[in-house]
Every structure is written in C-alpha cells, then in structure tokens.
Amino acid sequence: MNAPFSPADTLRAALAGLLDGLPPKRAAQAVDRLIANYRGATPTDAPILRDRADVAAYAAYRMPATFEAVRAALEAFAQAVPEWVPASHVDVGGGTGAAIWAATATWPGERDVTVLDWAEPALAIGRDIATANPALKNTRWQRARIGSALALDPADLVTVSYVLNELTAPDRTILVDAVAAAAQSVVIVEPGTPDGYTRVIEARDRLVTAGFRIAAPCPHSAACPIVPGTDWCHFSARVSRSSLHRQIKGGSLAYEDEKFSYVAATRLPVTPAPARVVRKPQIRKGQVLLDLCETEPSLRRTTVTKRHGDLYKAARDADWGDAWPPESD
Structure with a gap:
C-alpha cells in the first residue's frame, strides 16, 4: 500500500533538489543579503529576488517556515468553517507558492489556483516545485505588481502571506480593500513581531468594516483586547531545519520555531473557537x-x-x- 501523500514531506524533498550545483557559500550569501533587504525599508520597484540562484537559496531557506505558518493559520480557519472547502484560491504575492502548498495540506484535492507575484524567477521556481504536488498541476503563475494597481478576480479563498511588510501604508490599505472586494474568505499572515501584529490588526479592522466575520485566531469580531504598545498577538509553528538553515544559523537543533501573526476572515457563517x-x-x-x-x-x-x-x-x-x-x- 502506498503511503498517504504528504505535502510537507514532498515540499521538503522538492526544495532539497533546488540547491544542487549551487555552492553552499553562494547560497548563504544570497540568503544573508535577501534577509537584510527584507528587514530594511520599503523595497524599490525592482524585485528583491533577482535571479534563479537568489530564489533557490531563499526558497530552500524560507519556504518551509512560510508553509508551516500558513498551514497553521489555514487549519485554525478550517476548524471554524468545517463544512467548507474552497473551490478557488488566489495567493497574492505568493512567490514560490508556500501558501498554495499549505492549502493542499489543509484541503486535499485539486482546485482553481492562481499565484500572483512580481518576481518572475520566483514564479518559475514555484512552477517547477509544484510539479511534485498533483493538486497543483494546473496552477496559474502570473506576474503582477503587488500594490495599488492590482486587479483581483473573485475567489473563494485569498491568501496574503508575508507581503504587507513589503508595501507602503497606503498600498497596504488599497490591497486589503481589493482582497476584501474579491474574496469570500481571506487569510493574512505576517511575521510574529509587534510591527507584523500591527499590520494584521489594521487589515483585520478593514475586513470587519467590509462585512467579514473573524474566524481565527480571535473568538470574536470585536476590537482586539490587547492594549496597543503593551503586547502583541502571535503564535509559533515548528519547522524542520534544512542543511542550509544549519549552514547559515549554526547550531545543531533539527528544528526552529517560526513566530507569526495572522487573521482569517470570511463572509460565510462561522463558528469561532470559544x-x-x-x-x-x-x-x-x-x-x-x-x-x-x-x-x-x-x-x-x-x-x-x-x-x-x-x-x-x-x-x-x-x-x-x-x-x-x-x-x-
């Protein structure tokens, strides 16, 4: 009997092959530079991921963590809407596609899937990796600038993961409003930092104003009870560390914990956690x-x-x- 298909295991295997032929030092340098860029000011019009080597290194390093964080958020959402399965999914700023892999781990099977991103090398590698996942064989990988001019087709599910931090405040507002207009359900994931939480709360407030109900993590759609500046809401997902992780960060642990903040909202009837x-x-x-x-x-x-x-x-x-x-x- 064949073992059940595991998106997580299949993704790890696909990522392991990305670095074949890329010297470890070159991969580590690419990741260091890209992390510094992501932590800096709002990016310019040029894509952060410049070429295939950049994308391969960064995907092998970051994609497992993004996958686990988004999967945790989607699973919490699925528990609040247990009878619902999305028939269509648009991943905004999806890069190499971690969120669409997470969706197949939450709701197995094929659906209409589109990944939008400005970095063509990221889309190309995402397309290559996705051939290992039968549920993603018909995914559309479309180049699109993520910002005020983005046009979105209607979709059951729209995910926006680790994207808002790359936009100016006005563009974040416009993007969240565009997502709210197109989606039946929305899941937004940001780094589990005070700034990441602030961006999530801003998006959450706009979604509630647009008529969405909060499905997770909040057990309500009222204002967050955390006093701004005193704390922030975030969670943790355990991630298996690759050899690239160990090369860059050092240490011997086989795992690390990805901290993230998120909100899942929907126009569907919803039963949040008590x-x-x-x-x-x-x-x-x-x-x-x-x-x-x-x-x-x-x-x-x-x-x-x-x-x-x-x-x-x-x-x-x-x-x-x-x-x-x-x-x-």
Missing part, C-alpha cells in the same frame, strides 16, 4: 496555566488542575494557538 490559547501553556506540578483570548472579548489566565479530570489531560496536551476547550470526540 477561546484561543494565546501564549505557550505553562505546565507545572499538578496544574497547567493557560492564557486565553475569550469571546467577551477579554484576555484571561485560567488554571486547570488535576481535579478537573479530563480537562486537565487536555490542558497538558494543549498547544499555543489551540482552540479552548478542545472539541469533544
């Missing part, structure tokens, strides 16, 4: 401390002890980002 675990649970002797965002909306710490029986067992298994309490079988 509460969301918004910090890593603290497991102590005989008790578990959970920091929750609740429906009211409010932030609250709850203590689950052995006297809570099965709920205590569930709390010990709970992870950062999980819905709480867990659904009964």
Whole structure:
C-alpha cells in the first residue's frame, strides 16, 4: 500500500533538489543579503529576488517556515468553517507558492489556483516545485505588481502571506480593500513581531468594516483586547531545519520555531473557537496555566488542575494557538 501523500514531506524533498550545483557559500550569501533587504525599508520597484540562484537559496531557506505558518493559520480557519472547502484560491504575492502548498495540506484535492507575484524567477521556481504536488498541476503563475494597481478576480479563498511588510501604508490599505472586494474568505499572515501584529490588526479592522466575520485566531469580531504598545498577538509553528538553515544559523537543533501573526476572515457563517490559547501553556506540578483570548472579548489566565479530570489531560496536551476547550470526540 502506498503511503498517504504528504505535502510537507514532498515540499521538503522538492526544495532539497533546488540547491544542487549551487555552492553552499553562494547560497548563504544570497540568503544573508535577501534577509537584510527584507528587514530594511520599503523595497524599490525592482524585485528583491533577482535571479534563479537568489530564489533557490531563499526558497530552500524560507519556504518551509512560510508553509508551516500558513498551514497553521489555514487549519485554525478550517476548524471554524468545517463544512467548507474552497473551490478557488488566489495567493497574492505568493512567490514560490508556500501558501498554495499549505492549502493542499489543509484541503486535499485539486482546485482553481492562481499565484500572483512580481518576481518572475520566483514564479518559475514555484512552477517547477509544484510539479511534485498533483493538486497543483494546473496552477496559474502570473506576474503582477503587488500594490495599488492590482486587479483581483473573485475567489473563494485569498491568501496574503508575508507581503504587507513589503508595501507602503497606503498600498497596504488599497490591497486589503481589493482582497476584501474579491474574496469570500481571506487569510493574512505576517511575521510574529509587534510591527507584523500591527499590520494584521489594521487589515483585520478593514475586513470587519467590509462585512467579514473573524474566524481565527480571535473568538470574536470585536476590537482586539490587547492594549496597543503593551503586547502583541502571535503564535509559533515548528519547522524542520534544512542543511542550509544549519549552514547559515549554526547550531545543531533539527528544528526552529517560526513566530507569526495572522487573521482569517470570511463572509460565510462561522463558528469561532470559544477561546484561543494565546501564549505557550505553562505546565507545572499538578496544574497547567493557560492564557486565553475569550469571546467577551477579554484576555484571561485560567488554571486547570488535576481535579478537573479530563480537562486537565487536555490542558497538558494543549498547544499555543489551540482552540479552548478542545472539541469533544
């Protein structure tokens, strides 16, 4: 019997082949330069990813982390709309396609898929990698400038991952409004930093104003209860580290944790989680401390002890980002 198809494992295998023939030093230099560029000021009109070597190095380094972060966001969204499966998906600024791989991990099977990005080398490599995933064989890879002039066709699902940080504030507003006009459901993912969270909250507010309901991570569509400047909402996804990760960052751990902020919103009827675990649970002797965002909306710490029986067992298994309490079988 053949093993079930795993988008995550298949993606890792496809990425491993990208660096064949590229000297490790060249790959490390490309990643260092690209990271510095991404962390700098708003980019110019020139694509950040200049050629195939740039894209190969950066995809091998960053695509697994983007995949895991977007998959976590999509899975939380899918739990809030369990009967829904998108028939069409547009990935805005998708580059090499991490988000469309994440969508196939969440909702297996083929659908109408389009990836939009300005960097032709990224689209070319994304197209090559996608041949390893049967669900992506008919994906359209289209060159498009991501900004105020972007035109979007209607789609069931639109993803925008690690893109808003590359735009000016006015262009971010225009893009989110364009996405809201085209999409039935929207998932936006940004780095799990205070600035990333601020961009997500700005987008969230515009989506709510446009009539969307928040599906995740928030258990409500009201204003975020976090006081601006005091904290930020973010989550963590575990990522297997490639040999390129180890070459660049050093160390021997086989994994790293990708911090990300996100919002998933929809025009569909939605059942958000009753509460969301918004910090890593603290497991102590005989008790578990959970920091929750609740429906009211409010932030609250709850203590689950052995006297809570099965709920205590569930709390010990709970992870950062999980819905709480867990659904009964």
